[in-house]
Amino acid sequence: MTLLNIENLHKNFGAVKAADALNVAVAQHEVVGIIGANGAGKTTFVNLITGYQKPDSGQILYQGRNITPLPPRAITRLGICRSFQVPQVFMSATVEDNLLIALGLAENPRVPFWRKLRTATLVAQAEELMARYRLADYRTQPASVLPQGVRKLLDIAMAVVHRPKILLLDEPTSGVSLDEKFGIMDIVMGALKEGGVTVLFVEHDMDIVGRYAQRVLAFYDGAILADGAPAAVLGHEKVLLHVIGRVPGERGPKASHA
Amino acid sequence: MRDRTLWGLTAAAVVLAILGPLFPPWVAFLMTVALGRGLVVLGLLILWRTGLVSFGQALYFAVGGYAVGLLGQYLGVRDAVLLVIAGVAGSVVVAAGLGLLIARYREIFFAMLTMAFSMILYGVLVKTEILGSTDGFAVVSPTFFGYAPGAGAAKLGVYWLVCATAYVAALGLHRYLSSPMGALAVAIRDNEIRVEYLGVSVKNAVHVKYVIAAALAGAGGAINALAVGHVDPEMAYWITSGEFVFVAVLSGAGSIAAPFAGSIVFELLRTYATQYAPYLWQLVVGSILLLLILFVPNGLWSLLSRRRWRRA
Numbered sequence: 314m315t316l317l318n319i320e321n322l323h324k325n326f327g328a329v330k331a332a333d334a335l336n337v338a339v340a341q342h343e344v345v346g347i348i349g350a351n352g353a354g355k356t357t358f359v360n361l362i363t364g365y366q367k368p369d370s371g372q373i374l375y376q377g378r379n380i381t382p383l384p385p386r387a388i389t390r391l392g393i394c395r396s397f398q399v400p401q402v403f404m405s406a407t408v409e410d411n412l413l414i415a416l417g418l419a420e421n422p423r424v425p426f427w428r429k430l431r432t433a434t435l436v437a438q439a440e441e442l443m444a445r446y447r448l449a450d451y452r453t454q455p456a457s458v459l460p461q462g463v464r465k466l467l468d469i470a471m472a473v474v475h476r477p478k479i480l481l482l483d484e485p486t487s488g489v490s491l492d493e494k495f496g497i498m499d500i501v502m503g504a505l506k507e508g509g510v511t512v513l514f515v516e517h518d519m520d521i522v523g524r525y526a527q528r529v530l531a532f533y534d535g536a537i538l539a540d541g542a543p544a545a546v547l548g549h550e551k552v553l554l555h556v557i558g559r560v561p562g563e564r565g566p567k568a569s570h571a
Numbered sequence: 572m573r574d575r576t577l578w579g580l581t582a583a584a585v586v587l588a589i590l591g592p593l594f595p596p597w598v599a600f601l602m603t604v605a606l607g608r609g610l611v612v613l614g615l616l617i618l619w620r621t622g623l624v625s626f627g628q629a630l631y632f633a634v635g636g637y638a639v640g641l642l643g644q645y646l647g648v649r650d651a652v653l654l655v656i657a658g659v660a661g662s663v664v665v666a667a668g669l670g671l672l673i674a675r676y677r678e679i680f681f682a683m684l685t686m687a688f689s690m691i692l693y694g695v696l697v698k699t700e701i702l703g704s705t706d707g708f709a710v711v712s713p714t715f716f717g718y719a720p721g722a723g724a725a726k727l728g729v730y731w732l733v734c735a736t737a738y739v740a741a742l743g744l745h746r747y748l749s750s751p752m753g754a755l756a757v758a759i760r761d762n763e764i765r766v767e768y769l770g771v772s773v774k775n776a777v778h779v780k781y782v783i784a785a786a787l788a789g790a791g792g793a794i795n796a797l798a799v800g801h802v803d804p805e806m807a808y809w810i811t812s813g814e815f816v817f818v819a820v821l822s823g824a825g826s827i828a829a830p831f832a833g834s835i836v837f838e839l840l841r842t843y844a845t846q847y848a849p850y851l852w853q854l855v856v857g858s859i860l861l862l863l864i865l866f867v868p869n870g871l872w873s874l875l876s877r878r879r880w881r882r883a
Contacts, residue, residue, distance in 0.1 A: 363768070389770040401768070403761040414758050417751040418769040424776060426752030426783075475770060 314341045316511055317362070317393075317479060322371035324357060330535035331357040332368065337530065337537065339479070339511060344502070346526030346543065347515045348556055353532035355515045356398065359481045362513075363395050364388045375479075390422065394477035398484040398515075400468035404457040408448050408467055411456055412439040412474070419474040445504045446470040462489045462497055469501055473508070480505060482514035486521060494518060498525055519547060519557060531556050576745050576827065583828065584738035591730045596723075599730050600798065601838050606733045607794035608818065609834035610740055614784030614791075615819045616830060617744070621780055622760030623677065627685030628815045630692050631662040631785040633807035635792025636710075637702070638662075640802040643711035651713035651732050655793040662789025666782045674778035689807050696804035707803025710796045729797045736790055741827045748827075752779065788815075817860060823870015833871060 317339040324332035331354045339345060349355050360366040362373055364385045372381045380388055403411050416438050417430045443449045446466045451459055456467060465485060472480060485501060486494040502525050505512055516522050522529060522543060529546040531539040533556065539549040546552055587606075591599060611628050618625050635658030642648040642657050673684050697705050714720075715728045747753045755776050758766050763773045796802045805811060814837070822833025840859065844852035867873060 385767050386770045386772055389768055395768060397764075401762050401765040403758050403765065405761055406757055410754070410757075414751070414754045415769055417754065418758075418766070418771045421751065422770055424752045424755055424771060424779075426747045426750045426779070428751070429749050430751045430754050431749065471765065471769070 315339070316341045316376060318374040318377075319362070320372050320374065322361060322373070323369045324361060324366065324535075325369055330354075332361060332371075333535040335371070335535075335537060337540070339513065341478075341511055342509060343511055344525060344527045345513045346522040346529045347513060347532065348517070348519070348522055348529060348546075348552075349532030349538075350556055353556070354535040355532050356483055357535070358532070359395060359483050359513075359515065362388075362481060363393060386422075389475055392475065392478035393481070394472045394475055394479070395481040396465075396469045396472045396483060396485060398487055400456075400461075400464040402456040402464060402467050402471060405455055407453050407455055408443065408451045408459070409439055409453065411467060411471060412442050412448075415471040415474040416442075442470045442473070445500075447500055462493045465489060465497060466500065473504075473510070476508065477510055479511045479513070482512065484515050484517065486516065486518060494521060495524075523547060577742070580738060580741050580745070580828065584734055588731060588734050591727055591734070596726070599726060601842060602835065603726070603730045603733050603798040604795060605835040605838040606737045606831055607791045607798060608815065608838070609831035610733075610737060610791035610794070611788040611815050612818045612822060612830035612834055613740060613744060613827070614787030615815055616822075616824050617747075617756070617780050617784050617787075619819060619824060620756040620760065621777065622756075623777070623780075624682050624816060625685040625781075625784065626682045626809065626812050626816060627687070627689035628784065628788045629807050629809065629811035630685070630689035631666065631788035632792035632795065632811060632815075633689070633692055633696070633802075633804070634662045634665055635659065635789035635794075636796035636802040636806050637696070637792075638789070639793045639796040640708060640710045643713075644708065649711050649714045649719075650717075651715055651728060651797055654713060654797065655732065655736060655790055658789045658793025658796075659786045660789075662785045662792075663782055666785030667778075670778040670781045670785075674774045674781055686809055686812060689812055690809055693804050693807040693809075696807060703803070705804060707801055707805075710800050710802060712800070713797050726798070729794065733794045733798070736794065737831060740787060740790065741831075744827050747783075752776065756780065817856070820860065821863060821871055823867075823872045826872050829870060829872035836871065 315338050319335055319337040322332050322335040335358065347355050347358065357366065361368050364383050368381065372379050375391060375393060380391065403414060406414065413430055413435055416435050418424065443452060446469065448463065448467060448470060451463055456464060459467065469482065469485065486497055489497060498521055526543050528541065529543045530537055531546050531549065531552045538555065539546045539552050594602065611632055615625060615628055638658045638661040639654045642654060648654060669688055673681065676684055696702060702708060712722065712725050713729065720728055755766065759773055759776060766773050792806060818830065818833045818837045821837060822829040840856065841852065844855040848855060
């Protein structure tokens with residue numbers, strides 16, 4: 314079943330084409346890796362789908378419904394959620410409070426000011442998330458002191474409080490040390506697979522893309538250069554040239570930068 | 572677990588209410604004014620926790636005060652409780668309207684815009700002759716549920732009214748702080764983008780908080796009018812707003828009781844400073860503010876208690 318239909322999406326920033334005639338259909342339960350050099354339009358793609366930026370033309374259909382004009386909060390509530398390249402968490406609050414606030418807001422969009430936030434149900438849900446995303450050891454620590462990898466996990470845990478159907482992960486392993494990357498991806502992908510979530514993740518590390526994606530979109534200059542199975546896309550001549558680096562089998566500068 | 576804040580507030584309210592008749596008149600008056608202004612500061616703290624500073628709470632202080640004055644003058648409403656409710660209602664209506672614009676702004680723009688609106692009201696009041704221009708006008712002596720006391724007893728009645736209002740407001744705020752809307756304050760201050768991506772409109776939340784703060788300022792203004800027996804445009808002046816911000820800094824955000832304690836300290840300071848140094852009292856206030864910011868940046872309350880804010 315097709316969950317997300319992106320039709321002829323265009324977005325320019327001045328003379329820069331950030332999205333150039335994008336056409337993508339994403340089926341339910343797909344895990345899609347998004348690759349491309351810096352400035353290729355990956356984050357713009359995420360921003361367009363979640364309503365943070367509006368396309369110049371084209372439309373985005375979610376379960377057949379046109380969501381292009383909706384603001385991020387409405388799209389979030391429909392079940393399309395995202396995490397961020399730089400974790401967007403509440404820095405002065407503890408890990409537990411971050412999750413409680415997120416769960417509380419997800420529970421009731423009208424934000425009551427009379428009922429207690431800290432209910433037994435909500436605390437139990439927060440504990441479940443902390444267990445699933447390996448945050449329990451950091452429960453009482455403010456987000457500002459967390460190691461980057463843990464903060465990334467918190468950011469993702471906060472993105473799933475709405476029980477999304479589609480989750481967009483913007484560089485889930487950027488800023489994380491090399492030996493932590495697979496650990497984090499295992500935790501995240503395991504949890505999401507259990508929930509039957511359709512995942513689109515932006516990633517620079519081709520080893521991670523190869524391991525976790527069922528399908529890869531390669532971006533270049535705002536356009537999709539190749540779309541298909543990982544092996545085919547990662548071996549595609551133009552992708553090797555523009556995204557990964559010239560020599561097959563070797564990491565390009567962008568990949569190691571991530 | 573027992574709620575210590577709840578018991579603390581209740582004990583404080585009972586003690587203050589009992590002490591009322593025992594206070595010399597000047598102390599009772601000072602306490603009434605201080606607690607009334609403490610309500611305004613309580614509202615400022617709601618905004619402060621959201622990362623916003625309003626330099627225009629005097630707008631709602633004046634709306635509350637003038638609502639009391641006008642209702643008494645032109646409609647013959649004299650019941651103190653009704654008058655305070657009217658002051659709150661007037662402020663809520665004005666804030667609901669202005670909030671549509673103000674809730675879009677942050678930081679210095681928020682502060683300046685709130686100040687601009689209060690100065691517009693100040694300008695209007697100063698130029699309106701039927702409202703007494705710069706002199707303002709007298710407020711009727713209030714009645715209490717149909718009982719019309721003499722001047723002395725009426726003052727005590729207003730004192731008890733402010734104790735009750737402050738108690739109810741403090742309890743309500745205590746409840747609010749542990750609610751999702753209360754927790755949203757820190758969330759908005761820390762990261763608006765995340766709040767939007769949690770499915771909530773930051774603008775609406777700021778609007779709600781702005782209206783709550785205005786309601787508290789309206790109550791404070793209404794009580795001030797009843798206590799002083801007079802309203803004038805100074806209530807809307809930017810220096811009045813500045814004093815509220817000063818008291819907020821003086822008190823700190825350490826507790827719900829802090830604004831009231833800070834407000835009492837400020838009124839004492841003002842009383843003694845004007846008595847002993849009538850031409851220098853603003854110098855005294857300024858120096859104290861400087862010392863506070865340097866040495867007690869978290870407010871006087873932080874000296875009493877090292878505890879952080881209760882969990883949101």
